[in-house]
Amino acid sequence: MTALPDDLARALDDALDRVPASRLAPVVERLIGDYRGGVATVSSRQGPILRTDDDAAAYAAYRMPATYAAVHDGLSRAAEVVGRLAPRTLLDVGGGTGAAVWAASRLWPSLRAATVLEGSEPVIALGRRLATGADDAAVRAARWERTQLGAATTLPEADLITVSYVLGELPEPVRETLVDEAAARASTVAVFEPGTPAGYRRILAVRERLIAAGMGVAAPCPHDGACPITGDDWCHFAARVDRTSRHRSLKGGTLSHEDEKFAYVVATRAPGQHADNRVLRHPLQRKGLVTLRLCTGDGAIADRPVPRSRREHYRAARDTGWGDAWPPP
Ligand SMILES: C[S@@+](CC[C@H](N)C(=O)[O-])C[C@H]1O[C@@H](n2cnc3c(N)ncnc32)[C@H](O)[C@@H]1O
Known part of the structure; x- marks a missing residue:
């Protein structure tokens, strides 16, 4: 479970206390419809x-806890395998x-400066307002720049460049420009998309471009070769997000998490x-046997049985989840 940090939850x-829930709920409903129904896609x-x-x-209200959880999860997987990732600029x-x-x-107390490129003025205003409530100085000092991302966009240098849940809203030439620019300007690039077949295909295309630019994949792939997933399967992961009562009532759900x-x-x-x-999947747990579906370091998919007789491994396998590295780093 990725709990939203207290300072972000408070901010x-x-x-959100300033906006009556009766006004917010129909907007949430419309946005959910737009994103699900593909209105958000550029075409x-x-x-x-x-x-x-x-x-x-x-x-x-309804997306930031989830995108925070996904980004935190992916970046921490990368930090697990690349010990010396300590970005100072984002x-x-x-x-x-x-x-x-x-x-x-x-994740990284090393972070000193962050810049956010964003096209929507109301979004920028809210991002700035939220950041004033952060415990971390780097968030409080973050700069938002109003920018219309396009095929001629050039990016400034940074140790880490993140592109989170954005590419699906941009036409292909813009996506390609941004990924190539990111690879040229940063030593680490992290791109996140919805865990749908279309999101996975966009990530695959990004992955190819980043590797072609001379980068190596830190996460999730344990190799830089071709993705072994074929057919109608797609590589994706899940981050469990706490739902606040506001979140539940806005999304009309009853579960305490999503x-x-x-x-x-x-x-x-x-x-x-x-x-x-x-x-690659929730491990299959039977009496005395855990089976892990793995993407392996040599670029294959394998089901790895871990029987109780292999005591240390078995204990570790029982504590291992979908998305984890195996064996644990
Ligand atoms: C789905 S939101 C993701 C926001 C954030 N990265 C996150 O993970 O929560 C997509 C964001 O990209 C911005 N955006 C979309 N197209 C853009 C463009 N051409 N130029 C600048 N910003 C754009 C939208 O205004 C929106 O804030």
Whole structure:
């Protein structure tokens, strides 16, 4: 479970308390419909999706905890295998209300400066307001720049560039420009997309470009070869997110948590960047046997049985989850 940090939860509450739930709920409903129904994709959209203060508040209320959890999860997987990742500067492209800034800063106390490139003024205003409530100085000092990302965009240099839940809203040439720019300007690039087949395909294309630019994959892949997943399967992971009562009432759900499905790639020029294997599914647990579906270091898919007779391994396998490195780093 990725709990939202207390300071972010508080900042969100403070900001959202200013908007009556009766006003927010229909906006959340519309945004859920837009994102699910593909209105958010560039081919079917007229103008930006998040245009008003209420749009920005609704997005932060129902999506920011989930995008925070996904980014935190993916970045921490990369940090596990690349011990020396300690970014001092972050550029968050299409950064919205700053979920990736909060996640990176929580993970790396080394972070000193963060810049968010974002096109929507109300989103920028809310991101700035939330950041004032952060415990981490790097979040409080983050700079939002109003930028319209396009095929001619050039990016400034940063140790880490994040592109989180943005590419699906951009046409292919813009996606390609941003990924190539990111690879040229940063030593580590992290890209996140929804955990859908379409999101996975975009991540695959990004992965190819980052490898072609000379980077190595830190997570999730344990190799830089071709993705072994074929057919109608797709590589994705899940981050469990606590739901606050506001979150539950806005989304009309009753569960105290939700699983944010996401696809991602973190690539880096830092040395030592592979897990031995990556767990691709919830492990299958039977009496005395755990079976792990793995993407292996030699670029294959394998079901690895871990019987109780292999005591240490078995204990570790029982504590291992979908998305973890195997064996544990
Ligand atoms: C789905 S939100 C993701 C926000 C944030 N990265 C996160 O993970 O929560 C996509 C963001 O990209 C921004 N965006 C989309 N197209 C853009 C463009 N062409 N230029 C600048 N920002 C853009 C939107 O305004 C929105 O804030």
